[in-house]
Structure formats: C-alpha cells, structure tokens
Amino acid sequence: MDTLGNKITLKLDRETEVNVKGFIAPIEYTQYNFHVEWDELANFRVAEPEKRSPTSVFQAFLPSEPVAVGECWEIQEEGALTLLKQLHPNPRLKLTIDSGDSYGLWACLRAYNDGLAEIMFRIHAEFIMKSGKFTPSQFAGHLVIDRLREKVVSFKMYVPQTTINFDAGWTRDEGTAAEIGFCPKMELSTGTPPHDAESEVLSFKFAASITQEAAERALSSRFYKFQKINWVSLEEALELAPAEQKPIHVISVDGPLFDEAC
Numbered sequence: 001m002d003t004l005g006n007k008i009t010l011k012l013d014r015e016t017e018v019n020v021k022g023f024i025a026p027i028e029y030t031q032y033n034f035h036v037e038w039d040e041l042a043n044f045r046v047a048e049p050e051k052r053s054p055t056s057v058f059q060a061f062l063p064s065e066p067v068a069v070g071e072c073w074e075i076q077e078e079g080a081l082t083l084l085k086q087l088h089p090n091p092r093l094k095l096t097i098d099s100g101d102s103y104g105l106w107a108c109l110r111a112y113n114d115g116l117a118e119i120m121f122r123i124h125a126e127f128i129m130k131s132g133k134f135t136p137s138q139f140a141g142h143l144v145i146d147r148l149r150e151k152v153v154s155f156k157m158y159v160p161q162t163t164i165n166f167d168a169g170w171t172r173d174e175g176t177a178a179e180i181g182f183c184p185k186m187e188l189s190t191g192t193p194p195h196d197a198e199s200e201v202l203s204f205k206f207a208a209s210i211t212q213e214a215a216e217r218a219l220s221s222r223f224y225k226f227q228k229i230n231w232v233s234l235e236e237a238l239e240l241a242p243a244e245q246k247p248i249h250v251i252s253v254d255g256p257l258f259d260e261a262c
Helices: 055-059 077-087 197-203 212-223 234-244
Strands: 017-024 050-054 072-074 105-112 116-123 126-129 132-136 139-146 151-158 166-172 175-182 186-189
Touching: 017 055, 017 077, 017 151, 050 055, 050 077, 055 077, 055 151, 072 212, 077 186, 105 212, 116 151, 116 212
Parallel strands: none
Antiparallel strands: 017 050, 017 186, 072 105, 105 116, 116 139, 126 132, 132 166, 139 151, 151 186, 166 175
C-alpha cells in the first residue's frame, strides 16, 4: 500500500475476476408513446444478465498516479465500454448530438482509510440500435476497493431515477424523431453480497473524505462549466440583488441542464 503525502495509490489484483449482474427494467413512460410503438424500445432488455469480468476492466476506473480525496481523473474508455456492452452490444461514448460538454468519463476519490477506498464516477454514453439510438441521462456509480487485498468490494453503475432519465431517436423513412422518457432501472452491479457492502463501507471511519454531494458536484463540473457557479435560491437572490446592486437574470428551460436526458 503506497502513499505519497495526502495522496494514495490505487490498484487491483489483475488475476481475479468479478461477477457483474446487469438489469434493464421495461420503460414506463415516453412522451410520444415510442416505448409502445417502437419494437426495439418496447423490448429493450439487458444483453447479458450476468457475466464474470476480469479486474483489469475495473483497473480502468482507477487513476494512473497517486490522488488525493476530491481529485478527479479520466476513466480509460476500453474498460467502460467492456462493461457497457453487458447492457447493450453497441455502446458509444461519443454522443450523436454533442454539445461539447456531453462527452467524458470521470472518476473522483471520495474517501479512504488504510483498508478501503471509495471512488465515485460519472460516464456519458449512448446505445446505437438498428433504427435509432438510446441516450441515458448519465451513468453514475461507485467503486469500493479493498486496498490491502487489492480486490473489488462493491461496484455499481446506474442511470439515476430522475423524472425523465433518457433521450431517444427513432429513425424511419420520414426521418428521425426525438423522444424522452423514464426507465425505472438500468444498472450493472456486483449484486447482493452476503452482507450489505455499501452499508458496511458507510460504517467505516475514513482517514479522509468528502460528502457524496461534493463528489457529485466535482464530477458534474467536469462536464458543465455552469456547475462551477455558486448558485443561490430565488429567495436569496431577491435579498442579495438590492444589497449588492446587481440585476437578477431569470431563465426558463423545459428540461434539465445537468445531464443528457433532454
């Protein structure tokens, strides 16, 4: 176990394998009923419900150099694509509609002690279908590793359950039509161990850590520059504006700004 000041080195035993379970629930809602009319969307299910993956796949989520808590780094594409193929055979990291901030695979060290390290991550990807594409809002997740045994303790990659959590495009003779909707569950995980690994991790006293919210913001800021702004509520803005002699700018949008659901 190597340390460098307040930075730590993270690595895994490449000789072992990890059993990963995949799941995609039936789509519950789409704005224009594509999940009923479009067969591929209506029958969108996980490609491989269970698969053993080498730890080299998860090594791709670890930094190549020592890192400190709160520090972010880029995930290696090959490892992420290998995992995403368990959900669908044709994932793509470069989104069809790239606004310039929708591309990326980033991880952040949230916490560690002498025995464990928890990494949070965020990936933007889409799945290319025979007659269209499916773009999740984002893939969020965490990876917990045993630093002493260099093994994966817990892994989960999932699409958050926001009101609208995917965008789709259905290509037909008349052109491509856009759609938005909600899928209640799309995830890859190490499954349910004999004990609740996540609860056990939370019970540990970490030598250094940041909150989950702080880690999520650090990751989001790698994609969206506006996330670096110190936002305040409307009530606070109404109090601050006259005191600081500054105008209030109000913007109305019909979808989220901080993911790719719309």
